[in-house]
Structure formats: structure tokens, C-alpha cells
Amino acid sequence: MTLLLSAAQSSAEIGGITGWAVDTVEALGGIGVALMIALENVFPPLPSEIILPLAGFTASLGTTYSLAGAIIWATFGSLLGAWILYGLGRWFGRERTRAIFQRLPLVKISDVDATEAWFHKHNQSTVFFGRMLPIFRSLISLPAGVIKMNMVLFTVYTALGSLVWNSVLICAGYLLGEKWNVVNQYVDILVKIVVIAVILALAVWVIIRIRARRRG
Structure with a gap:
């Protein structure tokens, strides 16, 4: 059993998706990191x-790639995954998206117009900061594709935002050594905060919309 797998097992119970990720990174090195992060962008449960x-x-450990290499491979993987979702959003298109939202209860087409206008105005900062937020870091590529955000700008801001996120977590694992899995506990807290914020915002929006409909 390798040192990598032994350290992983000492940090957490290996199995399922986590075990597969460990095995892939161990077997493929930097390419494995890029592949896993690309898939994580498309399939967030990774x-x-x-x-x-x-x-x-x-x-x-200094046997597979350097710290800079890990960051570069991870950021490349982030770009690959983001390009895939951007392409899907662009292929799906504005009109299909609007048609779907028109069929949703409590949603007005003016909501879609306002959201679209806001994203057009703030797409660069939204893509950049969105790449550092759990959940949104993957989903943000879809609306960028739907509104046909400039591909070069999308790539630049995705790369910059991903570089920050990847660097923080990779450097934490680098410094913690065999206790790298501790990072997961703190990211889990951030994920829960984001989920709660989204649920609260959605609940407030639904309440406001229902009251407005009743008054109407």
C-alpha cells in the first residue's frame, strides 16, 4: 500500500466517490487531478x-508533481469543466430557457428579463466570485453560456476565480500533510452556510411573490 493511500485512510474512511478520487489521483498524478476537477465541475457531488x-x-511528497504543478493541473481541470457547462448553456439557448421559466409557478417573465440584464451587467465579477462559492462555482457557467458571454472573458475570469479556490485548498493540503482531510470539515461548514442562505432567500422570494399575487 502506498504512502498516499495510507495517509488517506488515516484521515478518513476511504470508499465510494472519495475512494475513487483517491485512486484516480494516485494512478494518474496531475492528469488525474485535472480529470477529477473537470468532472467535479460538471457533476458537483464529486x-x-x-x-x-x-x-x-x-x-x-515530491514524487508526482510540485505544488505549482498541482495548482496548474487543477485550474486546467476547472477550465475544462466550465467550458463544458458553458457550451451546454450556449447550446440550450436563451429562448428555451425563457420558455421553461415561463411555465414555472410564481415566476414572471420580467424576473427572467431582470436576471438576464443583471448578469449582462455584472457577468465578469459574477463568474470570478462565483468560482469561489460551493454549488455556484459549477452552476455559474450555465447562465454565462445562455447569455453568450464573451468566451475569452469567461475563460479569463473562470481561470482567475478557480486559481484562488484551487490554490487555497491545495496549499492547505500541502501544509497539513497527512492531516489533509481536515480541510473537508471547514469546507463543509461553508457549504452549509451557502445552502441555508439560498433556502432563506428562496423562501423570502416565494412569500413576497405569493403576497403580491393575493393582493393582485
Whole structure:
């Protein structure tokens, strides 16, 4: 059993998606990191909070890739995943998106117009900061594709935002060494905060819309 797998097992119970991520990074090195992060962007249940610190710990061993290499591979993977979702959003298109939202209860087409206008105005900062937020870091690529955000700008701001997120988690894993899995506990807290904020915002929006409809 390798040092990498032994350290992973000492940090957490290996199995399921996490075990697969560990095995892939161990077998493929930097390419494995890029592949896992690309898939994590398309399929969010894959845990970047496991993959990235693990990549940092692997870099600390100095046998597969360097710290800079881990960050570069991870950011490349982030771009690949983001390009896929951007392409899907662009293919799906504005008119299909509007048609779907028109059929949703409590949603007005003016809501869609306002959201679209806001994203057009703030797309650069939204993509940049969105890449650092759990849940949104993957989903943000879809509306960017739907409104046909400039591909070069999308790539630049996705790369910059991903670079920040990837660097923080990879460096944490690098510094923590065999305790790299501790990072997962803190990211889980951030995920819960984001989920609660989204649920509260959605609840407030639904209440306001129902009251407005009743008054109407």
C-alpha cells in the first residue's frame, strides 16, 4: 500500500466517490487531478474539498508533481469543466430557457428579463466570485453560456476565480500533510452556510411573490 493511500485512510474512511478520487489521483498524478476537477465541475457531488487537499498532500511528497504543478493541473481541470457547462448553456439557448421559466409557478417573465440584464451587467465579477462559492462555482457557467458571454472573458475570469479556490485548498493540503482531510470539515461548514442562505432567500422570494399575487 502506498504512502498516499495510507495517509488517506488515516484521515478518513476511504470508499465510494472519495475512494475513487483517491485512486484516480494516485494512478494518474496531475492528469488525474485535472480529470477529477473537470468532472467535479460538471457533476458537483464529486468533492473538490477532498480532491484538492489530496492533490496538495501528494505535492508535498515530491514524487508526482510540485505544488505549482498541482495548482496548474487543477485550474486546467476547472477550465475544462466550465467550458463544458458553458457550451451546454450556449447550446440550450436563451429562448428555451425563457420558455421553461415561463411555465414555472410564481415566476414572471420580467424576473427572467431582470436576471438576464443583471448578469449582462455584472457577468465578469459574477463568474470570478462565483468560482469561489460551493454549488455556484459549477452552476455559474450555465447562465454565462445562455447569455453568450464573451468566451475569452469567461475563460479569463473562470481561470482567475478557480486559481484562488484551487490554490487555497491545495496549499492547505500541502501544509497539513497527512492531516489533509481536515480541510473537508471547514469546507463543509461553508457549504452549509451557502445552502441555508439560498433556502432563506428562496423562501423570502416565494412569500413576497405569493403576497403580491393575493393582493393582485
